[in-house]
Amino acid sequence: RGDTIKFSGDALTIYFPSVDDTKYPTFNGIVPPHGSYGLADIGPMATAVLRASACCIEIHKRLHMFDTGVEDVRLCLHIGVGCG
Numbered sequence: 395r396g397d398t399i400k401f402s403g404d405a406l407t408i409y410f411p412s413v414d415d416t417k418y419p420t421f422n423g424i425v426p427p428h429g430s431y432g433l434a435d436i437g438p439m440a441t442a443v444l445r446a447s448a449c450c451i452e453i454h455k456r457l458h459m460f461d462t463g464v465e466d467v468r469l470c471l472h473i474g475v476g477c478g
Contacts, residue, residue: 414438446477
């Protein structure tokens with residue numbers, strides 16, 4: 395659900411909008427927007443932060459200590475999340 399809005403050198407900025415998914419006609423009422431059965435809706439802002447954090451975890455799992463193919467050279471990955 396995030397949109398890549400900026401590439402700058404070795405940095406990437408991704409925007410996750412805070413939208414109320416319950417207002418869309420495709421919302422079925424069974425699975426809450428955050429995707430966890432049995433848990434109450436946490437609201438649009440918290441859902442956006444949760445989605446951004448999940449994205450960061452996946453990026454980190456795939457790219458942290460990335461092997462560059464150069465002897466003993468690996469890329470280290472740092473991630474920050476901002477909200478508000």
